[in-house]
Amino acid sequence: MKERRPPSDADIMMSLRRDNGHAFAEIYNRYWKTLLAIAYHHCRDKTLAEEIVQEVFIGLWNRRHKKDIDNIEAYLATAVKLSVFKQYLRQKRRTAIIEQTTATIVSTQEEEKIYTRLLQQQINNIVETLPSQCRLVFRLSRTEGLTIPEIANQLGIAGKTAEAHLTKALKVLKLKLNRPCLWLLLLAQFFIQ
Structure with missing residues (x-):
């Protein structure tokens, strides 16, 4: 009896482009653990890592007709790393905005205190x-x-x-x-x- 070999990345991508849900499930089952490990390694937050991997898989499904991928694992790993980086930039921007807002509030409060003191004098x-x-x-x-x-x-x-x-x-x-x-x-x- 001949042993059945798993489908290649090219075969899976061809099936995925034809909207084959089984091809998507095959990709997911092959790579989700690796992608989760990569995401967690970079962000050190399990919930965030899971969200990033989920977004990458959703992105793969949504762009299945537009992407010509030769190496699915390398493509997905890169997508996860980019998503972690984007998340890091978003968080950095949020932190900067919060710091600016806080500094403005403190500055305004200090100005008001000085103005009140001068008025009282x-x-x-x-x-x-x-x-x-x-x-x-x-x-x-x-x-x-x-x-x-x-x-x-x-x-x-x-x-x-x-x-x-x-x-x-x-x-x-x-x-x-x-x-x-x-x-x-x-x-x-x-x-x-």
């Missing part, structure tokens, strides 16, 4: 120029967070007087800051507290 300097009673009402309102009735009670003055001092302080700040956006930031900062 400017406000403090303006508040220092206010008359003493007006300055005291402003600080009790904005720094201590007291309400007008609480300020009036603590200082022993009428509520309307406390309100007038606070109004005056805010008007002076608005005039001296002389920037609408800074004024809005100031208002937002104090009303949020």
Whole structure:
């Protein structure tokens, strides 16, 4: 009895071009372990290696009519190595984008902190120029967070007087800051507290 030899790469590729699923299964069964070992050797991630090998086989099936392959094993091994390399580049790009985004966020936060400190210094300097009673009402309102009735009670003055001092302080700040956006930031900062 004559022993049946396995089909050659050329025979398998000819059958594959004719959409023969058995030819595809033959290629898969012959080479998947080797390809998985190659992928794992290069990426050291079993799940990623399996995905890469799967993508290579899908690519082979999708391009079966367009490819003229003499050595299937060499072709698939090269395809796996290229896929690992592409995956490495994608990951490197993702990491670079994340690092850039993080650096931008940190930089923006630092700029905002500096801007806030400068604005606070400017406000403090303006508040220092206010008359003493007006300055005291402003600080009790904005720094201590007291309400007008609480300020009036603590200082022993009428509520309307406390309100007038606070109004005056805010008007002076608005005039001296002389920037609408800074004024809005100031208002937002104090009303949020």
